[in-house]
Amino acid sequence: MTATQPHAQYLRDYQAPAFFIDELELQVQLAPLNTQVVARSQVRANLENPSDKLVLDGIDLTLLQVRINDQAHSAYHIEGEQLIIEQLPEQAFTLEITTQCAPETNTSLEGLYLSDGAYCTQCEAQGFRKITYFLDRPDVMASYKVTIVADKAQFPHLLSNGNKIDSGDLEGGKHFATWQDPFKKPSYLFALVAGDFDVLRDTYTTTSGREVALELYVDKGNLSKAPHAMASLKRAMQWDEQRFELEYDLDVYMIVAVDFFNMGAMENKGLNIFNSKCVLANSETSTDRDFHLIESIVGHEYFHNWTGNRVTCRDWFQLSLKEGLTVFRDQEFSSDLGSRALNRIDAVKVMRTHQFAEDAGPMAHPIRPEKVIEMNNFYTVTVYDKGAEVIRMLHTLLGEAGFQKGMKLYFQRHDGQAVTCDDFVAAMNDANDTDLSQFSLWYGQAGTPLVSVREDYDSDTKRYTLSLTQTHKPTAEQPHKDNLLIPVAIELLSQEGQPMALKRDGRELDKVLHLSEQSQEFVFEQLDERPVAVLFEDFSAPVQVQFAQALADQLHIVRHASSDFSRWDAQQAALSYCVNQALEQGVQKPQLPDAVLATLSELLNGVLSGVEADLALIAELLYLPSFDTLSSGYSEIPVDALNSIITAFETDIAKHLSPQLEAVVEQFKDDKQQTAQSAGVRALLAACMYYLARLDTAIDYIAEQANSGSMTLSLAALKALVLAQHQQQNALLGEFARRWADDVLVLDKWFNLQAMKQGEQALCDIGALFEHPHFSWQNPNRVRALLGPLTMSNPRVFHHQDGRGYELLGDVLVKLNEINPQNASRLITPLLAWRRYDAGRQQLMCAQLQRLMALPNLSKDLFEKVEKALSE
Ligand code: B3K
Numbered sequence: 001m002t003a004t005q006p007h008a009q010y011l012r013d014y015q016a017p018a019f020f021i022d023e024l025e026l027q028v029q030l031a032p033l034n035t036q037v038v039a040r041s042q043v044r045a046n047l048e049n050p051s052d053k054l055v056l057d058g059i060d061l062t063l064l065q066v067r068i069n070d071q072a073h074s075a076y077h078i079e080g081e082q083l084i085i086e087q088l089p090e091q092a093f094t095l096e097i098t099t100q101c102a103p104e105t106n107t108s109l110e111g112l113y114l115s116d117g118a119y120c121t122q123c124e125a126q127g128f129r130k131i132t133y134f135l136d137r138p139d140v141m142a143s144y145k146v147t148i149v150a151d152k153a154q155f156p157h158l159l160s161n162g163n164k165i166d167s168g169d170l171e172g173g174k175h176f177a178t179w180q181d182p183f184k185k186p187s188y189l190f191a192l193v194a195g196d197f198d199v200l201r202d203t204y205t206t207t208s209g210r211e212v213a214l215e216l217y218v219d220k221g222n223l224s225k226a227p228h229a230m231a232s233l234k235r236a237m238q239w240d241e242q243r244f245e246l247e248y249d250l251d252v253y254m255i256v257a258v259d260f261f262n263m264g265a266m267e268n269k270g271l272n273i274f275n276s277k278c279v280l281a282n283s284e285t286s287t288d289r290d291f292h293l294i295e296s297i298v299g300h301e302y303f304h305n306w307t308g309n310r311v312t313c314r315d316w317f318q319l320s321l322k323e324g325l326t327v328f329r330d331q332e333f334s335s336d337l338g339s340r341a342l343n344r345i346d347a348v349k350v351m352r353t354h355q356f357a358e359d360a361g362p363m364a365h366p367i368r369p370e371k372v373i374e375m376n377n378f379y380t381v382t383v384y385d386k387g388a389e390v391i392r393m394l395h396t397l398l399g400e401a402g403f404q405k406g407m408k409l410y411f412q413r414h415d416g417q418a419v420t421c422d423d424f425v426a427a428m429n430d431a432n433d434t435d436l437s438q439f440s441l442w443y444g445q446a447g448t449p450l451v452s453v454r455e456d457y458d459s460d461t462k463r464y465t466l467s468l469t470q471t472h473k474p475t476a477e478q479p480h481k482d483n484l485l486i487p488v489a490i491e492l493l494s495q496e497g498q499p500m501a502l503k504r505d506g507r508e509l510d511k512v513l514h515l516s517e518q519s520q521e522f523v524f525e526q527l528d529e530r531p532v533a534v535l536f537e538d539f540s541a542p543v544q545v546q547f548a549q550a551l552a553d554q555l556h557i558v559r560h561a562s563s564d565f566s567r568w569d570a571q572q573a574a575l576s577y578c579v580n581q582a583l584e585q586g587v588q589k590p591q592l593p594d595a596v597l598a599t600l601s602e603l604l605n606g607v608l609s610g611v612e613a614d615l616a617l618i619a620e621l622l623y624l625p626s627f628d629t630l631s632s633g634y635s636e637i638p639v640d641a642l643n644s645i646i647t648a649f650e651t652d653i654a655k656h657l658s659p660q661l662e663a664v665v666e667q668f669k670d671d672k673q674q675t676a677q678s679a680g681v682r683a684l685l686a687a688c689m690y691y692l693a694r695l696d697t698a699i700d701y702i703a704e705q706a707n708s709g710s711m712t713l714s715l716a717a718l719k720a721l722v723l724a725q726h727q728q729q730n731a732l733l734g735e736f737a738r739r740w741a742d743d744v745l746v747l748d749k750w751f752n753l754q755a756m757k758q759g760e761q762a763l764c765d766i767g768a769l770f771e772h773p774h775f776s777w778q779n780p781n782r783v784r785a786l787l788g789p790l791t792m793s794n795p796r797v798f799h800h801q802d803g804r805g806y807e808l809l810g811d812v813l814v815k816l817n818e819i820n821p822q823n824a825s826r827l828i829t830p831l832l833a834w835r836r837y838d839a840g841r842q843q844l845m846c847a848q849l850q851r852l853m854a855l856p857n858l859s860k861d862l863f864e865k866v867e868k869a870l871s872e
């Protein structure tokens with residue numbers, strides 16, 4: 001934290017380091033308040049960028065000693081967060097630095113800290129500098145040898161990256177372990193863990209015959225919740241071999257689960273550290289979504305071993321090089337193993353709900369940002385999820401074979417290096433002998449492109465013309481934009497619902513149109529009737545689409561599109577259209593058009609008769625777009641009107657479909673299996689309860705599900721009752737809390753449910769939970785469990801015009817600014833969008849931002865966002 005104005009770093013100022021560190025030996029003597037770290041580095045001057053000073057990064061460290069070539073050295077001084085060493089020997093030398101740090105008081109959960117009695121580390125992006133003074137930047141890659149010393153009884157497991165090469169007992173009940181990592185790595189991939197765990201062990205044999213030991217470390221007593229993550233890891237290893245021909249490269253792969261963790265997980269070489277929420281699962285305590293998420297995150301961290309660790313980033317502006325690509329890989333993993341359509345729906349919801357909003361606010365940035373104050377602020381939906389969409393567009397343009405050729409060349413050229421996004425695109429470009437120069441603009445341009453569509457069918461000539469125009473609104477810090485290369489995948493449906501051939505000049509055309517100019521016309525011939533166009537099939541580009549497609553055509557797509565994703569997408573478009581119509585007409589009692597209700601009814605009849613077999617997909621088709629997704633269509637968000645239209649439409653659905661919803665509930669029973677089919681049944685039952693809870697007709701059934709023994713159904717039932725403000729909600733929530741009082745992860749779910757409460761009393765009830773004996777300001781999962789649902793998906797309570805929701809978030813941020821700035825900075829997001837609300841709300845939200853800005857010790861993390869939000 002800093003009292004002075006933090007300064008920004010710019011991509012354009014990148015310079016190679018003045019020194020390299022080729023080898024690092026760390027000796028770490030663990031103690032809660034005075035852990036001693038001796039760091040012995042082999043330093044080499046970079047002759048291409050010489051300097052007579054070695055400038056190392058370090059934060060919250062007590063410096064005890066500096067030695068050069070085994071002699072005490074005194075020509076150094078500390079300036080802010082840097083140690084500057086002078087009078088250096090020429091070219092190469094050994095530098096030994098002794099420091100102390102205090103893991104016990106490190107509540108930032110960055111660097112070395114204690115999580116419930118276990119030591120662990122988080123170094124990405126710049127946490128290593130809280131462990132020792134170092135060149136803490138990803139283009140400095142060293143081989144690490146690490147010795148850990150700690151009390152043996154308290155910390156029987158001492159872990160670090162690579163292979164254990166030595167261990168033994170020491171005096172005073174202590175012991176040690178020495179680890180060596182054969183691969184050079186940047187400091188952000190360093191990890192150390194010491195604790196008392198239960199271990200689940202397994203092995204995996206790679207295609208080339210290497211046997212890898214797999215070890216999953218969990219808190220004592222949690223072993224029964226580890227097998228799913230282990231099985232997921234083995235599936236990920238196998239999938240990466242089959243689809244990308246990439247094998248694991250060390251003898252051991254370790255995963256440690258800890259309760260105190262800022263994010264989901266971290267891909268440290270050979271020693272992943274995970275938020276326990278992203279590892280632990282069993283069928284009693286976890287939802288189907290938890291199982292799915294764990295598999296995808298275990299996969300994601302594993303896939304980083306190649307895309308991130310073997311080839312890493314030159315500097316942090318290149319973060320999407322590893323994150324966009326690895327998200328793309330984990331999405332493909334989930335899609336190959338499960339339902340491609342559902343995975344695509346999930347990914348697109350994130351884009352439309354969160355990424356488009358980021359693009360529309362003060363934190364808008366390209367997937368390769370140009371200016372950063374606090375790097376932790378850039379682990380964003382833009383860098384990750386839009387980054388993955390950019391990779392997906394490359395995949396769409398080059399095809400699987402071309403994309404894999406590009407990947408091969410990328411590894412061939414850059415294995416063991418720290419490189420840039422341009423290097424990645426160059427490999428894709430060269431391997432395919434193509435020209436990706438216009439495409440590469442996606443890396444540097446912020447904002448969501450808008451594609452406007454006009455269509456024309458001429459029955460005389462049988463020609464159908466699509467006219468597409470791309471426009472790019474200015475975003476924060478980027479007034480001027482270029483035209484991009486936008487892949488537009490299409491399908492044309494006949495009036496019967498059959499796919500029609502795409503032809504011009506008698507030739508069959510590719511289904512992916514390339515929109516590269518500002519406006520282009522695409523003509524299709526030999527069409528005997530007016531086609532219904534499915535555009536941006538599978539969300540082929542991360543854009544917003546403006547297309548006045550008739551409601552009847554949208555519903556035709558819901559019924560007939562070949563892509564299940566596009567069926568859902570058209571349903572969302574139809575519902576958004578209806579919301580917008582109701583808003584424009586300003587009617588007192590908005591009603592869903594009969595045609596929409598008829599389509600939903602038809603879908604449910606299809607389920608009941610067995611025609612619609614993908615129940616999870618139908619469940620998705622039953623929901624309206626979220627409040628945030630709908631908001632993205634308006635420059636000033638009509639909060640109250642949107643809320644009442646959503647309520648009115650949902651009540652319409654409940655009333656009109658109740659006979660079928662009840663019939664579904666009657667016909668489909670949960671068999672408690674962990675299969676996709678059974679999860680589909682549960683997803684559909686959850687959707688039924690969501691609506692039926694409003695009618696009071698199926699309350700006994702719903703109350704029964706709250707205690708059904710399936711966490712998915714239990715949560716869905718409780719959520720339905722909470723949202724409907726049913727009188728039974730408190731009794732059932734109380735029962736749930738008593739039943740799961742000892743399970744931290746399930747208690748988080750209980751906090752989630754509390755934060756979904758509706759009505760005038762809700763905010764008071766939620767505020768009171770900060771005093772709950774199970775609430776902890778230090779545990780990010782707990783803080784987010786309460787704040788996340790309230791601020792992100794409870795707009796009626798959070799955006800209540802009395803401003804108490806904003807004030808509560810302000811109070812939380814003031815507090816977290818001191819305890820855990822990274823967590824604070826993630827929770828502030830809803831306030832940043834203050835300019836998109838009405839004058840009254842603007843004033844109330846802005847007051848909270850100004851309150852933060854006035855804090856004497858505002859963290860860099862919050863400063864960067866608050867300053868942008870206020871000055872935009
Ligand atoms: N690379 C980490 C995220 C680190 C976040 C630092 N604030 C997890 C991941 O994306 O795999």
Ligand code: ZN
Pocket residue numbers: 300304322323326
């Ligand atoms: Zn990642």
